[in-house]
Amino acid sequence: xxxxxxxxxxxxxxxxxxxxxxxxxxxxxxxxxxxxxxxxxxxxxxxxxxxxxxxxxxxxxxxxxxxxxxxxxxxxxxxxxxxxxxxxxxxxxxxxxxxxxxxxxxxxxxxxxxxxxxxxxxxxxxxxxxxxxxxxxxxxxxxxxxxxxxxxxxxxxxxxxxxxxxxxxxxxxxxxxxxxxxxxxxxxxxxxxxxxxxxxxxxxxxxxxxxxxxxxxxxxxxxxxxxxxxxxxxxxxxxxxxxxxxxxxxxxxxxxxxxxxxxxxxxxxxxxxxxxxxxxxxxxxxxxxxxxxxxxxxxxxxxxxxxxxxxxxxxxxxxxxxxxxxxxxxxxxxxxxxxxxxxxxxxxxxxxxxxxxxxxxxxxxxxxxxxxxxxxxxxxxxxxxxxxxxxxxxxx
Numbered sequence: 577x578x579x580x581x582x583x584x585x586x587x588x589x590x591x592x593x594x595x596x597x598x599x600x601x602x603x604x605x606x607x608x609x610x611x612x613x614x615x616x617x618x619x620x621x622x623x624x625x626x627x628x629x630x631x632x633x634x635x636x637x638x639x640x641x642x643x644x645x646x647x648x649x650x651x652x653x654x655x656x657x658x659x660x661x662x663x664x665x666x667x668x669x670x671x672x673x674x675x676x677x678x679x680x681x682x683x684x685x686x687x688x689x690x691x692x693x694x695x696x697x698x699x700x701x702x703x704x705x706x707x708x709x710x711x712x713x714x715x716x717x718x719x720x721x722x723x724x725x726x727x728x729x730x731x732x733x734x735x736x737x738x739x740x741x742x743x744x745x746x747x748x749x750x751x752x753x754x755x756x757x758x759x760x761x762x763x764x765x766x767x768x769x770x771x772x773x774x775x776x777x778x779x780x781x782x783x784x785x786x787x788x789x790x791x792x793x794x795x796x797x798x799x800x801x802x803x804x805x806x807x808x809x810x811x812x813x814x815x816x817x818x819x820x821x822x823x824x825x826x827x828x829x830x831x832x833x834x835x836x837x838x839x840x841x842x843x844x845x846x847x848x849x850x851x852x853x854x855x856x857x858x859x860x861x862x863x864x865x866x867x868x869x870x871x872x873x874x875x876x877x878x879x880x881x882x883x884x885x886x887x888x889x890x891x892x893x894x895x896x897x898x899x900x901x902x903x904x905x906x907x908x909x910x911x912x913x914x915x916x917x918x919x920x921x922x923x924x925x926x927x928x929x930x931x932x933x934x935x936x937x938x939x940x941x942x943x944x945x946x947x948x949x950x951x952x953x954x955x956x957x958x959x960x961x962x963x964x965x966x967x968x969x970x971x972x
Contacts, residue, residue, distance in 0.1 A: 599848065599916065599940075599942050600942070600944055600948060608848050608850070611839055611841065611846070611847035612759060612760055612839060613656060613657035613738060613739050613760050613762065614652060614656050614657065615656065615657045615659055616629075616657065616658055618658075618660070621667070623665060624666070624667050625664050625665065625666050626667045626668075627667070627669070628668075628669045628671070629655065629656075629668055629669070629670050629671070629680070630649070630650060630670070630672070630673050631647055631648065631649055631671075631672055631673060631678055631724070631736060632647075632674060633646070633647060633775075634647075634651055634653075636840060638835055638837060638840070638842050639842050639843075639845050642929075644766075644768045644771060645771075645772070645775060646734045646735040646771070647674065647676075647734040647735050647736045647775075648736070649737075652840075654738045654762040654764075654839060654840055655722070655735075655737065656738055657739040657740070657741060657760060658738070658739070658740045659741045659743060660714045660741075660742060660743070661714065661742070661743050662716070662743065662744045663713065663715070664713070665713060665714075666710075666711065666712055666713070667709060667711050668711075669709050670702060670707060670710065672703065672704055672705060672706050673705075675704045675779055675783065675786075676726075676727070676731075676778055676782055677702065677703055677704075677782070678701065678702050678724050678736070679694065679695050679699060679702055679708075679725045680693045680708075680710060680722050680725070681693035681724070682710070682720070682722050682740065683720055683721050683723060683740075683902065684716075684718070684720035684721070684884055684885055684904065685714070685715065685716075685720050685740065685742070686712075686716060688711075688712060691710045691711060695726045696801070701726050704782070704786065715742070716885060716886070717742050717744045717748075717885060718741075718887075718904070718906075719739070719741060719760075719862065719882060719904040719906055720740040720742065720904060721737055721738060721762070721864060721904065722737065722738055722740050723737040723864060724736035724737075727778065729830075730770075730771065730774045730778065732764070732864060732865070733764060733765065733766045733767065733865060733866065734766075734775065737762065737764065737862075737864035739760045741860070742885070749858065749881050749882065749887060749906065752881070752891070753858075753879065753891075753908040753910075755908065756855070757851075757857050758858035759849055759857065759858070759859050761839060761847075761859060761860065761861050761862065762838070762862040763836075763837070763838055763862065763863050763864065763865055763869055763899065763937060764836075764840075764863075764865035765865040765866055765926070766833055766834070766837065767831035767832050767834060767835075768834060768835055770830075770831040785798075785799060796811075797811060800818065800819050831866065833866070833867060834930050835929065835936070836865075836926045836927070836928070836935070836936030837937075842929050842936050842937075843929070843934055843935045843937070844938075844970070846937075846938060846939040847939060848940050848941075848942045849909075849919065849939065849940070849941045849942065850942050850943075850944045851911045851942070851943055851944070852911055852943065852944060852945045853911050853912075853914055853943060853945055854911055854912075855910075856908055856910055856911070857909050857911070858881075858908055859878075859906070859908075859909060860904065860906050861903075861906070862904050863899045863902060863904075865901060866901055867901070868899065868900050868901065868923070869899040869921045869923065869937060870896055870897070870899075870921060870922040871897055871919065871920070871921060871937075872896040872919070872920060872921075872922040873895055873909070873918075874917045874918045874919070875913045875941075876895065876909060876910070876912070876913055877894060877895045878894065878895065878907045878908060879891045879892070879907060879908040880892045880897060880905060880906070880907050881906050881907065881908050882904075883905060884903065884904055885904055885906075896922060911943065914945075914950070915950070916940055916941070916942050917940065917941040918938065918939075918940060918941075919938075919939050919941050920937060920938045920939070921936065921938075929970075932970070932971060933971075934969065935970075940966075
């Protein structure tokens with residue numbers, strides 16, 4: 577075979593892997609399920625639902641050819657999804673398998689204040705090798721999430737977040753919009769350079785601190801930890817220089833995200849959302865990052881039905897919504913316009929991979945019952961040797 581023919585054949589084979597037929601194949605649809613948070617099954621202990629979470633450092637592949645070290649709950653980014661019923665008694669055993677401090681904050685959940693996961697306010701940080709047990713009643717209903725509240729600027733964008741769904745057997749959303757399937761999408765933003773530099777620096781700093789603690793040389797000023805505000809003021813008056821004075825961090829040293837992910841992946845590895853004609857699906861949107869996202873769905877309006885887990889009395893119909901940091905929003909998509917449709921951030925700076933468009937927060941709504949022949953390419957594309965749409969374009 578001539579080289580020119582070989583290139584043509586291999587290019588056609590490569591393109592074929594992204595054909596609608598592969599979008600619609602049972603194998604691809606099944607594999608796509610792995611791109612959503614894995615539901616962690618609890619153990620029952622005297623009527624209490626027990627979960628086990630741990631954190632460790634893992635290497636995360638965001639897209640083919642790019643990986644970076646991250647912090648992950650149970651080895652996954654996002655962490656496993658916890659699902660319970662409203663009113664359930666919940667116990668979460670948290671194990672720290674890293675050389676850093678951590679806590680877990682239960683974002684949007686009515687936990688007792690000692691279970692809120694704020695270091696030095698509600699609990700001491702969970703130090704390397706330690707365990708902490710969180711106990712609470714699952715309230716209120718809705719889409720919530722959990723995340724680390726120690727070194728939050730670093731730890732959250734490093735992957736320490738996961739979804740927490742509190743269900744109600746008498747689901748108010750299903751009454752208005754009957755649905756059988758639902759999807760969880762957790763959005764985040766990452767400065768890979770910041771993560772690498774800060775993670776290395778924090779690990780070195782913790783080695784020093786653990787050595788000092790082990791040898792009985794704990795020093796409040798070195799650890800920048802004081803019993804009261806007055807104690808801090810007195811130390812400063814005596815010549816102590818707080819970290820924020822010594823460091824003098826500028827804006828250029830704060831995170832400037834260059835990767836944007838949905839469930840820990842960037843386009844083209846983001847998940848597909850599958851739907852059928854006449855079907856309603858529920859999509860739970862979680863912003864676990866620091867950037868605002870303006871999510872737009874092509875070819876459809878959708879219904880916003882929950883805000884921070886709270887059902888909206890009069891659901892709003894729209895095709896673009898604002899998902900701010902820390903927010904959760906639930907939407908219902910109605911299967912009324914067959915095709916393959918883009919669902920993306922309309923602030924297209926977030927639809928990039930390391931500054932290159934397209935990438936980031938870009939995924940597809942796919943009608944799995946669509947006849948494959950509907951996706952035939954136009955004549956111009958066929959002349960280019962591309963048999964059908966869509967294909968993966970990494971540089972427009």
